[in-house]
Amino acid sequence: MTAEVREIKFQLHGDERGQLIALEALSDLVPFEVKRIYYIFDTTPSTVRGKHAHKELRQVMICVSGACTIECEMPDGTKSEHRLDWPDKGLLVEGLVWRNMKDFSKGAVLLVLASEHYDESDYIRDYDTFLAMKMSQHDVKS
Ligand code: T46
Numbered sequence: 001m002t003a004e005v006r007e008i009k010f011q012l013h014g015d016e017r018g019q020l021i022a023l024e025a026l027s028d029l030v031p032f033e034v035k036r037i038y039y040i041f042d043t044t045p046s047t048v049r050g051k052h053a054h055k056e057l058r059q060v061m062i063c064v065s066g067a068c069t070i071e072c073e074m075p076d077g078t079k080s081e082h083r084l085d086w087p088d089k090g091l092l093v094e095g096l097v098w099r100n101m102k103d104f105s106k107g108a109v110l111l112v113l114a115s116e117h118y119d120e121s122d123y124i125r126d127y128d129t130f131l132a133m134k135m136s137q138h139d140v141k142s
Contacts, residue, residue: 001056001095005072007082008060008090021087023060023113029090032058032115039111043068043104050100053124053133058094058115062087066108073098075134084110098130 008029013020025034040049050070061070067085074080075096082091085105093099101110116122124130 001058003075003095003097004092005074005080005082005094005097006092008092010062010088010090012088019087025113029092030060030113031092034113034115035117036114037111038114039064039109040101041107041109043108045104045106047104048100048102051098051125051127053096053098053130055096055122055124056116057122059092060113061091061093062089062111062113064109064111066105067103068101068105068108068110069103071100071102073130077134096124096130096133098127 010021010023010029013022023030025032043049061084063084064087067083070082070084070091070093072080072082072093083103084091104110124133
């Protein structure tokens with residue numbers, strides 16, 4: 001699984017009644033079968049969640065209410081920050097990406113579509129292990 005982080009803009013179907021967004025699995029915007037959905041809410045502004053990477057998991061994150069920031073570190077060391085502050089913004093995160101979720105606004109709800117069922121063995125929760133794994137991934141490619 002090649003690591004990837006990509007911002008996604010969903011199509012709005014809006015009219016005078018309000019907005020609607022439809023997401024379909026196995027599409028350009030959600031390029032996997034969705035096997036699990038979870039959501040994070042009732043956070044505090046100072047909370048930092050995540051602090052882990054995944055080996056194989058593919059996910060699309062959407063802040064369906066409020067806002068939060070996703071901080072990512074790629075296997076090549078590239079770091080990026082993505083503010084999800086409107087429901088038409090999504091973030092595709094795949095493979096070995098160290099991620100932190102932070103700066104939650106009051107009432108933020110972060111919805112996540114995931115390609116696999118929950119599996120703790122897919123998590124890398126130790127940063128030094130992530131560094132070692134990213135070094136070996138980088139070495140293989142270079
Ligand atoms: C991720 C970020 C964006 C389950 O039992 N089932 C689940 O599907 C999930 C996601 C979690 N859990 C349990 C495991 C822990 O005991 O819920 C507890 C909290 O999980 P965690 O500390 O991993 O939560 P976050 O917010 O740090 O990370 C979550 C996802 O776990 C992770 O895959 O990419 O959101």
